[in-house]
Amino acid sequence: MSTSSQTGLDDIRREIDQLDQTLLRLIEERLAIAARVAASKGDGPHFRPGREAMILNQLAQQSSLAPLMIEGIWRQIMSANLSRQSVMRLVMSGKDHGLMPTMNWRFGLEVTPIETQDHADALAMLAKGEADLAILPHWDHHPDGWTGPWQDYTALDSRVWLVATAPFFPTSKLTPAALFSRHRPDPSALDVTLIWNQGKYSEKPGYHLDLDHAVGVFQKP
Numbered sequence: 001m002s003t004s005s006q007t008g009l010d011d012i013r014r015e016i017d018q019l020d021q022t023l024l025r026l027i028e029e030r031l032a033i034a035a036r037v038a039a040s041k042g043d044g045p046h047f048r049p050g051r052e053a054m055i056l057n058q059l060a061q062q063s064s065l066a067p068l069m070i071e072g073i074w075r076q077i078m079s080a081n082l083s084r085q086s087v088m089r090l091v092m093s094g095k096d097h098g099l100m101p102t103m104n105w106r107f108g109l110e111v112t113p114i115e116t117q118d119h120a121d122a123l124a125m126l127a128k129g130e131a132d133l134a135i136l137p138h139w140d141h142h143p144d145g146w147t148g149p150w151q152d153y154t155a156l157d158s159r160v161w162l163v164a165t166a167p168f169f170p171t172s173k174l175t176p177a178a179l180f181s182r183h184r185p186d187p188s189a190l191d192v193t194l195i196w197n198q199g200k201y202s203e204k205p206g207y208h209l210d211l212d213h214a215v216g217v218f219q220k221p
Helices: 003-041 049-062 067-085 097-107 119-127 147-151
Strands: 090-093 114-116 133-137 161-166 177-181 191-197 200-205 214-219
Touching: 003 067, 049 067, 049 161, 049 214, 067 097, 090 097, 090 119, 097 133, 097 161, 097 177, 114 119, 119 133, 119 147, 119 177, 147 191
Parallel strands: 090 114, 090 133, 161 214
Antiparallel strands: 133 177, 161 177, 191 200, 191 214
């Protein structure tokens, strides 16, 4: 390599280094602002999948990058912010090890789920307040189902809701998951309500948790 070529390459690398420093400072600023938002929530739920969905959709619309690449980057940022706000207790069935990559994609590599014997135990822990989120197989992909156990927790004093799915942007490399919480999901721009009635699931566009047999709401790109 000629001296002039090496000099040009060094200049480009310095530009990259400067951009890396700028990106790092901006991420730190974002986390600091997010901490102020979290402090203003008080005892409200910190996990806001509707808000996350709106952020990801806006970013994807404004960028030429692949949506899945955007989600991969921002999931790490949002997961870091969530872990700073509170210790997120995630519970899943020990039978669902195929969902671990999906869980790590959504919540980062530092989160270790509480493992239970089956879906009924996972939902029971959630309903009792012993966990913040339950990670279950997507209703289109679950082999043995969680619908029966879920119906045990539809009373107001023990209600659990579907609040999101993962991943957000479609990919064949991750097993789809359903996320359940004791808190109602916050609305987003493109919500879909999941209904369980007469032995089957149906999806109704929009936020309709007042409907009979509503399992909950998830967000779409």
